[in-house]
Amino acid sequence: MMLKVESLQVFYGAIHALQGISFHLEKGEIVALIGANGAGKSTVLNTVSGILRPREGAVAFEDQEIHEVPPQEIVRRGVIQVPEGRKIFSRMTVTENLEMGAYTHTDRAEIARDMESVFERFSRLRERRNQLGGTLSGGEQQMLAIGRGLMAHPTLLLLDEPSMGLSPILVEQIFDIIQDINEQGTSILLVEQNAQMALAIADRAYVLETGKIVMQGTGDDLLKDPSVIEAYLGGH
Amino acid sequence: MRSSAVDKGLRTGVVFGIVIVTMFLIGFTVTGAGLVGKIFGVQSSYSTPPLVFFSIFMILVGAWAGVTASPRPLLEADTWNRALLAGGSSGAVSGLFSAIIGFLFGELNSNRIDPRTYLPSVSPESIKMFLFDQTPFIGSLLMFALMTGSGLAAAALSFYLRNNGAVRSSLRKASESVWDSIRSERVSNIIQNKYTRYASLLAFAAILIILPRTWGGYWNYVFGTVGIYIILGLGLNIITGWAGQLVIGYVAFFAVGAYTFALLTAPEPHHLMMNFWVALGLGVLAAAISGLLIGLPILNLRGDYLAIVTLGFAEIIRILLKSDLMTPYTAGPRGIRDIAGPTILGKSFISDVDFMYLIIIAVLVVTFLANRLQNSRTGKAWYAINLDETVARATGINAFASKLLALSLSAAVAGLAGVLFASRNQFTGPDDHALMVSINVICLVIVGGIGNIPGIFLGAFALKGLPEILRETENYRLLIFGVLLIVMMRLRPEGFLPAKRPELEKASVQNPLGKEA
Known part of the structure; x- marks a missing residue:
């Protein structure tokens, strides 16, 4: 099992953000966490990547507990987070952003090869490689954020709201890219408010409500589930 | 009309x-x-x-x-x-x-x-x-x-x-026509020619060697002070300019360096009379360790805690140095006299010219190291933390360790400046380490252009050199200073020489690693 999260309890001060969450992810899967604002989706990702510490519960990656491992070590083991809201280094160029993604790698020839493959996947980034990150369009910034994640050779990629604030066409493109990355062997844990798109590409999915998992199943099953349709897919 | x-x-x-x-x-x-x-x-x-x-x-x-x-x-x-x-x-x-x-x-x-x-x-x-x-x-x-x-x-x-x-x-x-001749190929060839560059470097070195001998003690004193402030500015720039962590009480590390050096070399109050170079090393080390100790408990927090804690630390040090409690150990408000100057092979070098050379060498060394640091992996990690700490951590940067390293390097540089300062004046007292020193250093970094090495040189000359040149206006120094700061921030909010991202300059670079194309 690639990732196993067990009865995770996370607090922000007095706020009980995650109230005992358990889920798992098999090698090669796309697993989606869907839910409304404030359900705790990003908290799950931040806990898996080590930026937040759980009060109780455990996170295991490739059968080793990582919930007390510092974030930089988790990155080295291959769990890479692409943070929410297209967080890139806006005052660094595209190239520099990608180099930062390979911060844990030191082989310069390898970094150059990785950058080349990112540029092959995202040709827009190649055109704009000497431009400051902050001057890119929203879609390009999201591509840069994902590209930066790929530079670190993820075995598990944590994607936080990749569709946020993008036009429908761009959302389609980004989800195609996510599927493509997955087909080349990277497992993906996807957090989304856009339940329709997320469930369409996910092998399995969990529905989060106020810090608890209230439902789970394959992406297709959940897409047909009346209560999911009612709550997250706009009725009917 | x-x-x-x-x-x-x-x-x-x-x-x-x-x-x-x-x-x-x-x-x-x-x-x-x-x-x-x-x-x-x-x-x-x-x-x-x-x-x-x-x-x-x-x-x-x-x-x-x-x-x-x-x-x-x-x-x-x-x-x-x-x-x-x-x-x-x-x-x-x-x-x-x-x-x-x-x-x-x-x-x-x-x-x-x-x-x-x-x-x-x-x-x-x-x-x-x-x-x-x-x-x-x-x-x-x-x-x-x-x-x-x-x-x-x-x-x-x-x-x-x-x-x-x-x-x-x-x-x-x-x-x-002036512009054309500057832009013309011939001039740019001359500028870019290897030999012209060596020649101009040589000329620059000659000026640095000759000037301290010819312009007399007063200017050596003034530009010695400018040099010490350049070192301070370069040091503060590491933690504040690059890593983005505001340090208000930077003078604390300056004081630690100066006092460590003074206590180790002066006849009073301990009569240790240590060798200049050993004491210099220990002064720098003591400052670096003090930076480390200050950083350990607070650098895993975000926000302006570091600014507040260093501010407090600076005041504590100054007040302790002045207090009766510490008088037997640090000579109290009287300060420490007869601090040693540099010696090489038993010969001592304590004239103003010798000190000017020492300060010039120190400025060059610190500039070289700062320049290397800026373009290093560590430098990039600092810049990433400065821009967005969360994302930096998500890319695998150990933010705490990076910030701690930046703070103790900054502190070490301040310690070096303190050693040079105490040794040149052959005296140091609590009033040399008032908060105004920190404020001056912050101002010169901001006025010059935060994060930019040439900017810091310019800032130090503008803030520590100009007031000396304009001695006539002494009573209005603070007035002019304030007006200057306001005008500056209106006209050039990023400083005289804002930091440029070097990669933007070479838009034609083909190699993704940013090596020479």
């Missing part, structure tokens, strides 16, 4: 009038006249400068008023009438203000009332000078005429220069 010109002249005149009145009340008219005298090579410190220079000073102020009021060609109709009306009314109004204040104080003076009781800068001599050594009535009339005249003349002159085709085109031609 006409009324709007007069209107503008009146408004400008009021502003300049108020400025002149203020200058008179704080005694700046005397200083200004002295400065004009200095430009003409006449030293006149501590006595009232000749009337000629005062007149020139007032004519310059009046001319400034006239030029300011004259029309701006792109926004307003630019005609002789308009220019003269605006300039004349501006000069006249400011002249009226000057005449009234001159007349009032002249009358007071002739009735033997000394205004210095309330306004310490308004001496009878300055009043007499303001009235051109005449009676109050004639003097204020003269002042009015002078201001009106210079306002008119300046407006006319600026109108002529703006609208005279021959002057304008010849000016443009001159500037274009």
Whole structure:
């Protein structure tokens, strides 16, 4: 099992953000966490990547507990987070952003090869490689954020709201890219408010409500589930 | 049309009038006249400068008023009438203000009332000078005429220069030809030629070697101080400019370096008399360790905790050094005297020239190291933390360790500056380490251009060198300083020389690693 999260309890001060969450992810899967604002989706990702510490519960990656491992070590083991809201280094160029993604790698020839493959996947980034990150369009910034994640050779990629604030066409493109990355062997844990798109590409999915998992199943099953349709897919 | 010109002249005149009145009340008219005298090579410190220079000073102020009021060609109709009306009314109004204040104080003076009781800068001599050594009535009339005249003349002159085709085109031609020759291939070849670069480096080195020998002790002292502040600026820049963590009490590390060195080498109070170079190393080390200890408990927090904690640390150190409690160990408020100078093979080097060399070498070494650091992996990690700490951590940067390293490197550099400072003065006391040092360093980093090494050099020269060059204006140093800061932040919010991202310069680089294409 690639990732196993067990009865995770996370607090922000007095706020009980995650109230005992358990889920798992098999090698090669796309697993989606869907839910409304404030359900705790990003908290799950931040806990898996080590930026937040759980009060109780455990996170295991490739059968080793990582919930007390510092974030930089988790990155080295291959769990890479692409943070929410297209967080890139806006005052660094595209190239520099990608180099930062390979911060844990030191082989310069390898970094150059990785950058080349990112540029092959995202040709827009190649055109704009000497431009400051902050001057890119929203879609390009999201591509840069994902590209930066790929530079670190993820075995598990944590994607936080990749569709946020993008036009429908761009959302389609980004989800195609996510599927493509997955087909080349990277497992993906996807957090989304856009339940329709997320469930369409996910092998399995969990529905989060106020810090608890209230439902789970394959992406297709959940897409047909009346209560999911009612709550997250706009009725009917 | 006409009324709007007069209107503008009146408004400008009021502003300049108020400025002149203020200058008179704080005694700046005397200083200004002295400065004009200095430009003409006449030293006149501590006595009232000749009337000629005062007149020139007032004519310059009046001319400034006239030029300011004259029309701006792109926004307003630019005609002789308009220019003269605006300039004349501006000069006249400011002249009226000057005449009234001159007349009032002249009358007071002739009735033997000394205004210095309330306004310490308004001496009878300055009043007499303001009235051109005449009676109050004639003097204020003269002042009015002078201001009106210079306002008119300046407006006319600026109108002529703006609208005279021959002057304008010849000016443009001159500037274009200068630009062309700078941009031309031949010049850029010369600049980029390897040998020219070596030659200019050699010339620069020669200047650095020769100058300290020739310009005398006073300038060695001034530029030694500038050098020490350059080192401080480069050090603070590591943690504040690159890693983005504000440190307000930077002087604390300066004090740790200076006092460690002083206690190890001075005969009083411990008589350790250690070798200069060993003590230098230990001073730097002590400062680095103090940075480490300060950083350990707080650098995993975000926000301005570091600023507040270092501020407190600096004050604690200063107060401890002054206290009775520490007097047996640190000599208390008296400070430590007879601190050692550098020795090489038993020969001691303590002249001002030797110290200038030592400081120059230290500046070069720190600059070299800072430059290497900036472009290193660590430097990039600092910049990433500065931009967005969460994302930096998500890319695998150990934010805590990086910040800790930055803080102790910063502290070590400050320690080096402290050692040089204490050794050069052969004395250090608690008052050398007041909070003002920190504020000065922060200011010079911000004014020069945060995160940029050449900017820090410029900032240190501007903030520590200029005030020495303008000794005449000493009483107004803080005033000018404040005005400078405000103007700076309005005009160039990122500093004189803002940090440039080098990769943006080479847009044609083909290699994704940013190596030479």
